[in-house]
Each structure stands twice: as structure tokens, then as C-alpha cells.
Amino acid sequence: MNYITEGFFQAIGLILSMDEETWQAVGVTVRLTVMSMAATLSVGLPLGFLLGYFDFPGKRGAHMVVDTLLALPTVVVGLVVYAFISNRGPLGDLRLLFTIRGMAIGQTILALPIVIALTANAVECLDGRLRMTLATLGAGGWRMAATSLRECRFALMAAAVTAYGRVVAEVGVSMMLGGNIKWHTRTITTAITLETGKGDFALGIALGILLLAISFALNAGLSFLKRRADA
Amino acid sequence: MKNIYSLRAVTHSYGEHHTLDVESLDIPEGGVTGLTGPNGSGKSTLLKILAFLQPPRSGKLLFGGEPSSGREREIRRDVTLLLQDPFLLRRTVFENIAYGLKLRGISRAETETRVRDAMARVGMATEDFAPRPWFRLSGGEAQRVSLAVRLALRPRVLLLDEPTANVDEASAILIKEAVVRARRDWGTTIVIASHDLAWLHDVATEIVGMYGGRVVGDGAANLIRGDWRIEGPEDRYVSIMLDGFKITADAPQPGILAKCAALSPSDINVTVSPAASPDGHNSISCTLTQMSMERTTGSILCATDCGGISLKARISPDLARELKLCPGMRLTLSFPREALKFISSLGSV
Ligand SMILES: Nc1ncnc2c1ncn2[C@@H]1O[C@H](COP(=O)(O)OP(=O)(O)O)[C@@H](O)[C@H]1O
């Protein structure tokens, strides 16, 4: 048991005297997450809204597909994207393998079902009286859609936070598509995997604490925004 | 007076379930029309049709003297409905009231003025309530904000679905005043569905009664639903009420089931002494519970409790004075057998 507590105190020390290599992994994680989340939200929110708001033939089927993809294993995403972007793959010429952009593609595919499913669900769970009320005020068409989207803004935030959780915590995609290359595509999670494998618990714990700190800062920012929106 | 709405043979159904069948109904422009009737009689359905939120299944619906079909979107700008179960957007009170104005492209300055005015009309101080979020309102306050949302539009037609059902006395009075002022200030046509006959009689210029999806007379009609059975050699229908007294009626018209009989309040004779009833008359004793002035007729409407059922009788103010009526008194109501008419409701036909 002792090595865990020891590791923890060493970790605090490491964070305070962090070397450049580790800061590099933090930087990659932040850049990668921003890219994946931007792509996920700009594609997922509109698709989720369309799925939840409109009735169309095949809607139930689309729901089932999205719900199934929620359980997509990271290594399967890694495998499929690898097949596409490796040199021999159809997108091989784009030279995306072992780059941050290539990793972002994999993470986006991983997070999209979450944002689509939760957005569709939020839109479907809007109070049935909302549409009727908007109609009594003379709203129709896109105006009604825009107001409906705004009405479920808190649920949309929750969708984004959940997707962020999946993106920031995954190892499989980053490992397979990024290759854990020092100075280049090494992220916090792949670094933890590596250090733990080498038996360096202290560095692993230090990196874990940093990862949580980033998430905490993000949620603190969101909760501030939410309070502003409430008032 | 011109009619803003004219309905001819308008029907509606939810799936297989026939809900509404209005043979003919005219609603005068600039008036306050009350809709009354028991739960499920089709009031909300009718209001949604009048608000052009759902098209009738069949029939003719004229708005402003012209057929409405094809003009629904345009008409919806002039007509607004306060739903039975009001709903506020997740925004501040100010933003809720401003929403419909923004849709209509009204300037910021004009919007401020209108929001302030609408809030004053429902008795709400702007400084206190305008910045409040939607969840920091009591039920009565939320209802008044919902009304202010509609008043800010200064609509040509304002439809209200049971606006006083879940509010306290003070809010009910404020809502009544707001309705009267809207009509006076802007000539707004108002249609109100309500159970509260006394409240309705205070504001309405006319009252339409509904039962089982159909329009039945002036809304003051007593509806006697009982366990009607055939009795005696002459095929008379008798219903025995809670107290054990009997009400006798003639057989219904062919095709109508003996389920619910209508009795006009004007057909009821009111006396204070127990009167011996002539043959063919019903005579029952009851307690006077409430008296109200009926603005549409100038008469007094006496609500009575007759062993579990309530009956309303319409009398002249002179008679009320002569009998020195006051609530709590025992009265005798008598009415001829022929005055009871079985009515059909959709679903029982
Ligand atoms: N959305 C709906 N779907 C199915 N049936 C409905 C719906 N709305 C109302 N009804 C039915 O239509 C009838 C009339 O209802 P409603 O118009 O709400 O009456 P009221 O407002 O007088 O209580 C009722 O029998 C009710 O069950």
C-alpha cells in the first residue's frame, strides 16, 4: 500500500517541477480535445436536433443505430479509422496517421453518437406544451425550431460535457492513431499508460491529477455560464 | 353586430374518438363570449380550432366573414390562445412577454412600453417581476404572466381556456379586469371557456353551453345526468336522486339515449313554501346556495343544492325581492315534465 501514498506525494512534487516533456503531453491533450469537441458539436448538435425534432420514415431505425453506436469500443474506432488513413487506405494520401488531426477524427467518431443521442433525446423530451404555446404566439417554421433548441440548452450542455468525458478519457484511439510519439502525439492518457507500464506510478498519478484539473476548470466555467444564463 | 367567427357543421375527432360536432355557432366581433360545460365537453378542442392551432375535420369556418382556409398563418397573427395549462419559456418574465413582439418585428422601445403596459394590466409591478426567471413565480403569478404575454400582442381575438381554474380569488378578479379593459381599449373579441359560471356571468356578453361535443343553448342549462329508468304504464322516465326524490321526464326523441336531460333555468318555478305539485309537474325541495346577476339577461340566477345535484333557476329581480331570498333558505323548485329534454352527446348516439 505504501507505494501508492508515496507515489501520490511524489506526484505533487512532480507537478510543481514539471519537465517540458510532460507539459508537451498536456498541450497535445488540450489541442486534440478542442479539435474533437469542435467537430463533434458542430456536426452532432444539428444532426441530433433533426433526429429529435422532425418525424420522418426510418426515424426509429436511426435512433436504434445511434443508440448502438453509443457502445462503440475505442479500439474498434481506432481500427476502422486506421484502415482508412493508413498509407494503404483510401485516405492515405492525406497523411493523417500519427497526427493530432487523425486522432481528432477518431475521437469525433467516438463522441458523435453521444451528442446526437442526447440532443435528440433532449429535443424529444421538451414539454409538449412548448410547440402549442409558440404557435399561439404566432411562431412557426425555423423560429419555432430555434426557440425549441434554446429551451433545452441545459440538456445540450450536459450532452457536451458527457461527450467531453468520453473524449478526454479514452486511450485506444489516441494510442492506435497517434502512436504515442514523444513530443508529437503523446497525450496525458497515453503517457499514463506508458509510465504505469514502466512502473513509474508517481508520474502516472501526476498526469491523472492534471487531467482532472483540466476537467474541473472546464466544468467550473460551464457552471458560471449556466448561472449567468439563469439570472 | 358583425360575426368574427361563423362555424357551420364543424366537427373534430382525435383518431376514432368524435369530440366535437358544432352545427352552427356565431361569435360576434367585439363581444365577450363564454363557453361553459362539464369536463370533456369539447371546450378546449373548440378553442384550439378557433385559434387555428388544429384544423377541423370537416365543416365551414369563417373568420371575419370570409372562409379561413389558406389564411391560417396570417390569421394566427391576430388570434391568440391562453392554453388551459399555461407554459412559460425558460427565460425571464420580460423575455417571455417580449417574445411574441420580437416575432412581429416590433422595435425595442415599443416592446418595453408594451411589456410594461401588459404587466400593469395583470397587476404586476415591472420592477419586481420583469427580471424574474420563469421558475420563481407562484401558480397564480405564472397564469397572469401568461395572460400578459397575450395582452402585449394587443390581439384582435383573445381566447382564454379556463383562465381562473387554478388561481386565487384576487388573481381571478385581476384577470377579469384585464379582459374587460382589453375589450374596451382595443375592441378585442374575447372567448372564455370556464366552469365558473358566476365569474363568467360577470364578464360575458353571451354564454354558449356545451355538452358532449355539441352546443346546447345558453350555457345556463341544467344538465341532469342520472340513472334514468322507464317507470309506469306511460313510458315515463324517472331518475331517483341521492335524497330519494324523483324527477320524471317524457321519453326521449327517437335516436337519443336517456342519459342526460337538459332543463332550462327559465322553466323552473321558485317558491318558498312547500307547494303541492299539479299532476305532471316535478316538485323538489332544495337549499339556495348562491345568487348572481346574469348580465346577459338582466335576471337573477339562483344556484341551489337539491340533495347532491345542483340546479339553477332564473327569476326576475322583482320576484327575488318579493321572496326576500337569501342563501341558506329552503326553496321548492317545480317544473313541468315536458321541460326536461334528453340531449345526445357524441359517443352515446
Ligand atoms: N389530444 C387528444 N387526444 C385524444 N383525445 C383528446 C385529446 N384532447 C381532448 N381529447 C378528448 O376530447 C374530448 C373533449 O376534450 P376537451 O376539448 O379537452 O374538453 P373540455 O375542454 O371541455 O374539458 C374529451 O373526451 C377528451 O378525452
Ligand SMILES: [Mg+2]
Ligand atoms: Mg378544457
